[in-house]
Amino acid sequence: MLTTGPTRLIFISAAKFSYAEVDLTKPLHLVGPNNVGKTTLVNVLQLLYVDKESHMSFPGYSWRDTKSYYFPNRQSYVLFECMTPEGMQVVGAYGKGPAEGHDIQRFAFSGEFEKGDFLNSTEEGPVPREVETVKQTLSLKEFRELEARNLRAALTGIGESDGLNLGLVPVRDHNGYSKFRDLFKGLIRLRQLDQSALKETLCSTYASEVESLEVNLKEAHAEEFETLQRHRRDIEDLERIEPDIEEALRLAHRQSALRRRLIETLIQLLQARSRNRTVLRAAKRRLRHQLQKTESALQKRDKRKRVLEEKRDKLNRKLGRLEGEEEELTKLTEEFSGFNPEQARSRIDELEDKRSQLLADIKSVDTDDPEQIRSRRDRIEKKIHQLQKRLDGIEDLMGPLLKKRLGKKRLQRLFQILNPRLLDLNANGEDIVLSDLDTLLQRIDEQDNRFEEGRWHFPGGHLSLDALSAPDLADYTDPARIEDELKQHRKEYKRLDHRLETARDVNAKREEAEKIGQRVEHLRSRLTKYKEAVEAEERLESVRSEIDNQKDKLKRTKETLADEKSNTQRLKQKRREHRSQLAQLEEKDDVIEKRIEELPSPSPAWTCHLTVTAAENSGPQSDQPSLLSSDESSLLLPSKEPQGTSGRILRLADEYEDTQDQKSRVSSRLQTTLDRIHEGTYEEYKKETRGETLDELRDQKEGLAARRHTLKTLWDELMTGLGRKVNDLLSSLDAVQSVVDRINRRLRGTSVSDLKRLRLEVTPIKSKVDLLKRFAEQDAMPLFSSKGAREEDAGRLRSLLQDHPQIHLTDLFNVGFAVTTADGETKRYEGLDNIQSNGTSITIKVLVHLVLIGDLLKDDALRLPFYLDEASSLDESNLEGVVQAATDMGFVPVLASPTESTAASHLYYLQSEGGRVYLGPEHRVELRRKETSDQREPLGEESLREESLEEESLEEESLKEKPRELTSDAQ
Numbered sequence: 001m002l003t004t005g006p007t008r009l010i011f012i013s014a015a016k017f018s019y020a021e022v023d024l025t026k027p028l029h030l031v032g033p034n035n036v037g038k039t040t041l042v043n044v045l046q047l048l049y050v051d052k053e054s055h056m057s058f059p060g061y062s063w064r065d066t067k068s069y070y071f072p073n074r075q076s077y078v079l080f081e082c083m084t085p086e087g088m089q090v091v092g093a094y095g096k097g098p099a100e101g102h103d104i105q106r107f108a109f110s111g112e113f114e115k116g117d118f119l120n121s122t123e124e125g126p127v128p129r130e131v132e133t134v135k136q137t138l139s140l141k142e143f144r145e146l147e148a149r150n151l152r153a154a155l156t157g158i159g160e161s162d163g164l165n166l167g168l169v170p171v172r173d174h175n176g177y178s179k180f181r182d183l184f185k186g187l188i189r190l191r192q193l194d195q196s197a198l199k200e201t202l203c204s205t206y207a208s209e210v211e212s213l214e215v216n217l218k219e220a221h222a223e224e225f226e227t228l229q230r231h232r233r234d235i236e237d238l239e240r241i242e243p244d245i246e247e248a249l250r251l252a253h254r255q256s257a258l259r260r261r262l263i264e265t266l267i268q269l270l271q272a273r274s275r276n277r278t279v280l281r282a283a284k285r286r287l288r289h290q291l292q293k294t295e296s297a298l299q300k301r302d303k304r305k306r307v308l309e310e311k312r313d314k315l316n317r318k319l320g321r322l323e324g325e326e327e328e329l330t331k332l333t334e335e336f337s338g339f340n341p342e343q344a345r346s347r348i349d350e351l352e353d354k355r356s357q358l359l360a361d362i363k364s365v366d367t368d369d370p371e372q373i374r375s376r377r378d379r380i381e382k383k384i385h386q387l388q389k390r391l392d393g394i395e396d397l398m399g400p401l402l403k404k405r406l407g408k409k410r411l412q413r414l415f416q417i418l419n420p421r422l423l424d425l426n427a428n429g430e431d432i433v434l435s436d437l438d439t440l441l442q443r444i445d446e447q448d449n450r451f452e453e454g455r456w457h458f459p460g461g462h463l464s465l466d467a468l469s470a471p472d473l474a475d476y477t478d479p480a481r482i483e484d485e486l487k488q489h490r491k492e493y494k495r496l497d498h499r500l501e502t503a504r505d506v507n508a509k510r511e512e513a514e515k516i517g518q519r520v521e522h523l524r525s526r527l528t529k530y531k532e533a534v535e536a537e538e539r540l541e542s543v544r545s546e547i548d549n550q551k552d553k554l555k556r557t558k559e560t561l562a563d564e565k566s567n568t569q570r571l572k573q574k575r576r577e578h579r580s581q582l583a584q585l586e587e588k589d590d591v592i593e594k595r596i597e598e599l600p601s602p603s604p605a606w607t608c609h610l611t612v613t614a615a616e617n618s619g620p621q622s623d624q625p626s627l628l629s630s631d632e633s634s635l636l637l638p639s640k641e642p643q644g645t646s647g648r649i650l651r652l653a654d655e656y657e658d659t660q661d662q663k664s665r666v667s668s669r670l671q672t673t674l675d676r677i678h679e680g681t682y683e684e685y686k687k688e689t690r691g692e693t694l695d696e697l698r699d700q701k702e703g704l705a706a707r708r709h710t711l712k713t714l715w716d717e718l719m720t721g722l723g724r725k726v727n728d729l730l731s732s733l734d735a736v737q738s739v740v741d742r743i744n745r746r747l748r749g750t751s752v753s754d755l756k757r758l759r760l761e762v763t764p765i766k767s768k769v770d771l772l773k774r775f776a777e778q779d780a781m782p783l784f785s786s787k788g789a790r791e792e793d794a795g796r797l798r799s800l801l802q803d804h805p806q807i808h809l810t811d812l813f814n815v816g817f818a819v820t821t822a823d824g825e826t827k828r829y830e831g832l833d834n835i836q837s838n839g840t841s842i843t844i845k846v847l848v849h850l851v852l853i854g855d856l857l858k859d860d861a862l863r864l865p866f867y868l869d870e871a872s873s874l875d876e877s878n879l880e881g882v883v884q885a886a887t888d889m890g891f892v893p894v895l896a897s898p899t900e901s902t903a904a905s906h907l908y909y910l911q912s913e914g915g916r917v918y919l920g921p922e923h924r925v926e927l928r929r930k931e932t933s934d935q936r937e938p939l940g941e942e943s944l945r946e947e948s949l950e951e952e953s954l955e956e957e958s959l960k961e962k963p964r965e966l967t968s969d970a971q
Contacts (some may be wrong), residue, residue, distance in 0.1 A: 004167050005863025005892070006048060007088075008081040011919075012118050013128045014095075015040045015070050016912065019119075020919040023906060024865045027883050030896040032910030037917050038896035042867035044070065045894075047093055047106070048080045049169065049184055051152035051177075057185055068102040071095025075128035081113040083863075085167045088112045091146075094131050106151060108164055109141040152177060168864075169857065176856045179205050183856070187849040187866050198848070199810040205852050206739045213732065214808045237684075238704050241677045245697045248677065251670040252694050258663040265659060266602060269652040273596060276646055280589050284582060291578040294571055301568045308561040315554040322547045329536040329543065336533040339526070348523050351516050358513040370500055370507070377496040380489050387486045390424060391479060398432065399423030399476035405441055410448060412470050417456055417463065420471040592646055595653045600660050732809050733769070737762050740815075746851045752843050752881030757820035760848070761828065764813050817844055842873055846882055850889050865892040879903040902927060 011020035016037040022028065030038040046056045058066045070078065072095065079092035090113050093106045117137050119126040135143055144162065146154070153159035155169040156177045171177050186201065203213060238245075394400055402423070403411050415423065427434045434440065455462045474481040674693060678686050685700060687693045740760045747758050819840060820826045846868065853864070866886075874882065879895070880903040886893045895904055907925040910917055 002083055003861050003863045004083055004085060004170075006080045006082045006168070006865060008079075008113060009041065009044070010077070010079040010081070010092075010113055011041070011044075012075075012077040012079070013073070014076045014078050016915070016917050017041075018916045018918050019126065020917065021921055022908060022919070023921075023924065024892055024894075025863065026906050027887055027893045027904040028895070028906040028908060029901050029904035030894070030908050030910060031898070031900050033898055033912075036910045036912050038910060040070075042894045042896060044078055045865060045867060046185070047078055048082075048091055049155070050181055051148040051155070053148075055181060055185070064102070067095070067104055068098075071102055071104050073097055074131055077118055077128070077134075079113055079118075082166060082168060084165065086110075086165050089164075089166060091151075091166065094134075106146040107144060108146055108154070108166075109138045109143040111141050168862075170862065171856050172858045180853060180856050183849055183853045184866070187846070187853070196810070198815050199813070201852065202736060202739065202815070203809050205856065206736070209735050209739060214729070235704070237681055238700060241680055242701060242704065244673050244677050244680075245701045248670055248673045248694060249698060249701075251666050251673065255663060255666045255670060258659055258666060262602065262656065262659050262663060265652060265656045269596070269649065269656055272649045272652060273592060276592060276649060277589070280585055284585050287578055287582040287585070291575065291582065294575045294578060298568065298571045298575065301564060301571060305561065305564045305568060308557060308564060312554065312557045312561060315550055315557060319547065319550040319554060322543055322550065326540065326543050326547060329540040332529075332533045332536045333540065336530050339530055339533075341527055341530055344523050344527055348520055351520050351523075355513050355516040355520070358509050358516070373496055373500045377493060377500060380493045380496065384486065384489045384493065387482055387489065390476070391482045391486065393426055394477075394479055394482070396426050396428065397423065397476065398425050398427050398434075399473065401427055401437075402444075403473065403477050405437075406444065408473060412473055413451060413465070414444065414448060415473075416465055416468050416470045420476070423471075423473070423476040588646060592649050595650060599653060599656055600664075729807065729809060729812070730769070733762075733764065733812050736809065736813065743848070743851050743855075746854070747847060752847075752878060752885055755819060755840060755843055755878075755881070756822050756824075757818075757826075758844060758847060759818040761816040761818055762813050763816055763830070765811070768807075769812055819844075840878075843878060843882055847885060850886055850891055853891075854889060862890050863892055864890065865894055868893045868895055876901060876903065 006024045009020070009022045009024055011017040013019075017040075020037075020041065022030075022041060030041060032038055043058060050056050053063055056063060056066075061069070070076065071093070074095060074097040076095040077092055079090055081088065081090050087110070089108060089110050091106070091108045093104045096103045096105060115126070118129055118134055120129055129137075144164065146162075146164070149159065150162045150164065153161035154164040154166040156171050157165060157167055158171070158174055158177070169177060169180055171180055183201065183205065186197070390397065399411075406414070422432075425432045450457045451465075454465050456465060475485075670690075674686075674690070677697070685693060685696045687696055740762050744759045747760075814830060816828055816830045818826055818828050868882070868886075879901060883893045883895075883903045893904065895901060900907060905927050907927065908919060909923050909925070910919055
């Protein structure tokens with residue numbers, strides 16, 4: 001009998017693969033480095049088994065990015081060759097290219113996959129064919145494009161499949177495919193199978209076998225439940241703000257008491273202020289009259305003082321001018337007291353004669369620039385030193401040495417192209433060191449051989465000697481020539497040195513002539529100023545007489561002015577005293593008025609509290625603004641208290657302000673409390689005035705007890721008849737237990753490495769289940785139940801349903817695992833998260849998924865590949881066990897890791913070249929195992945006896961099913 005299922009997976013120019021062909025009939029292992037494309041191959045199984053793109057999952061990538069990765073262009077294909085009830089068929093998808101957002105189109109055709117249908121052979125190798133060409137070629141093989149609904153129907157055999165029958169997912173009922181799809185994706189994402197997900201999976205997979213999945217008051221009794229919730233919310237809202245309501249009412253009472261105290265203090269304060277104002281007015285009138293008389297006397301004194309001050313200032317200015325003139329005249333006469341004008345004139349004539357002689361001498365000398373002469377002389381001096389050095393060391397110079405060895409003619413010709421300065425260097429000096437003369441002469445001969453017919457030849461060309469002047473060798477080799485040149489330079493040095501000395505004398509004489517001219521001008525200025533001094537001596541006597549007269553007048557004026565100032569000071573002191581007294585009164589009045597003005601004004605609504613003082617008000621009124629209006633001020637009583645009440649006024653003001661602060665704080669706290677209430681209730685109880693709001697809150701607080709009673713009555717009515725629904729939910733829990741027992745029978749013959757036996761255990765959540773059971777029993781037979789216990793359980797259930805009106809079947813149980821190892825030890829785990837062994841956890845996840853998927857399908861001859869993405873987390877023994885168990889159950893595990901494993905019979909080695917991967921049948925390695933008797937041991941008699949009772953109880957149910965059980969004879 002042929003086995004239905006995919007046989008080959010083919011990639012053509014898809015993802016990283018230029019071409020890939022993988023056999024899916026046996027367990028396989030993809031081996032290769034990270035990012036080479038292993039996960040790419042196995043994740044694509046979703047294209048075959050998942051109908052809608054929205055249900056596909058490629059972790060870490062969006063579906064749009066996934067499509068552009070798998071199908072980069074219109075020559076990208078992913079194909080699944082499948083054995084179906086109708087024979088061999090191919091299901092595939094091609095990309096529509098970037099222009100259409102990398103959308104894909106799935107299709108199918110009859111027959112086996114043939115490369116020639118999709119690839120053209122060229123000299124460079126196979127090239128993918130265009131989609132239109134492929135469609136035309138496959139038209140003879142019943143090519144058709146598939147939509148999601150057609151693919152789903154073709155996979156399951158349920159629905160409109162457009163004539164296509166694949167039969168790859170033969171589910172038992174209409175809802176089976178969606179369950180299969182979820183389980184298949186869960187098999188790929190094993191890490192997500194936690195306690196909650198496993199419970200949801202069990203309930204959703206076997207939903208058709210349970211009577212009820214939930215008790216949902218919100219749906220079954222929507223109107224009643226909404227009424228309950230509304231009453232409950234109202235009560236909770238009131239209970240939540242009840243402390244605030246109590247606080248608001250207390251603060252309102254305190255505010256009223258403080259307001260009454262404020263009224264009493266304000267009345268006393270305004271009466272005391274009125275009496276104080278009368279006393280202060282009389283005292284201020286007296287002081288202002290005395291101050292006016294003093295001001296008049298001061299004005300007269302000030303006028304007389306200003307006249308005397310003007311006279312004094314005029315005398316001071318005149319005296320200052322005379323004294324300044326006296327000082328200048330005295331200084332001038334003293335400066336020329338011993339001056340001889342005739343002697344000065346004689347000295348001028350003498351200096352003029354000397355200056356004329358110097359100017360005549362300057363004209364007769366050479367006018368060369370001294371700096372230019374010095375520069376020329378220094379150059380000659382440097383040349384003398386150079387020649388003297390050459391003459392002193394001529395025996396050691398390169399010139400004489402080379403002339404002796406080469407001759408004058410050769411040397412002159414050679415240094416026509418070389419630098420003659422080399423001849424002037426010491427053979428053993430700092431600039432040149434001659435360590436091997438013979439070698440040097442040899443090199444010179446080599447250069448000399450380059451001269452031929454008046455030209456010097458060098459690599460790449462030649463040089464005519466006529467273009468260069470020959471050096472005079474006598475300048476470097478003849479001592480007599482050097483001596484003559486040295487004498488000529490010394491003679492020139494002396495001449496230039498003499499001219500430099502002469503030029504320096506001319507400058508000195510010119511400077512001396514300028515100094516004599518300046519001295520002559522100074523003497524002439526002194527003669528002119530001497531005439532002024534003679535005239536100043538005659539004026540000095542009259543100036544001194546005028547100064548004495550002005551000083552006498554100034555003295556008399558100052559004495560009169562001092563008397564006036566003394567009188568003025570006495571009047572000012574008297575004025576200051578009057579002003580100080582008046583200021584004290586004003587300050588006293590201002591302090592009281594300012595203090596009262598600083599007090600917060602009373603509310604206009606308080607006028608009714610002041611009318612009790614309106615009987616006898618006849619006191620004087622002030623122009624100052626009052627805390628009260630003009631009408632309210634007329635209501636104050638006349639004062640019967642003595643004067644001097646300012647201290648009492650301030651004390652009353654402090655008391656008023658303190659009371660006002662208390663009232664403000666209380667009012668602020670009250671407003672804050674009300675704002676908090678309004679914010680929490682969305683202003684439900686807010687009225688037009690604060691008083692009306694407080695009345696409303698008082699009424700709500702008093703009616704809270706009645707609301708609680710009403711809510712309890714409504715709940716009692718709603719929960720009547722709830723027992724039947726609870727009983728259905730408890731029956732569903734029993735059905736889940738039966739399903740798990742059936743799963744355990746499927747797992748009974750499965751052992752993986754050291755995991756000899758595996759059982760799922762459903763553990764009811766005792767607190768909830770016991771509560772529901774007691775409630776259901778009491779509801780079914782209320783006459784035989786305790787009234788107190790029934791009310792207590794109903795109350796507990798009501799509390800549970802108030803916050804959670806929906807009780808789901810998954811809320812009533814937990815799923816655990818009993819694992820028996822090869823040594824006979826059994827360990828129990830409450831959920832997968834508590835299993836310390838990662839290998840055991842993965843094994844359980846895989847087996848549970850495979851059993852659940854198997855229960856959904858009705859065809860035994862079925863092969864279903866899946867990706868075991870956590871294979872690297874298992875050791876080799878466990879991995880082999882999982883692969884063998886899955887194979888026995890009709891599944892084809894697909895493994896992937898960087899290293900080889902012997903768990904799968906087929907190994908594919910993936911390698912990337914230039915970022916592309918080619919994977920063909922030639923890359924597959926098939927492993928052949930030698931069967932051993934101890935590969936898988938059957939369960940012992942003791943284990944079989946333990947489950948014999950369970951088998952008998954479920955024998956009838958077993959006859960109705962044809963499960964693909966795994967038995968111990970799988971060896």
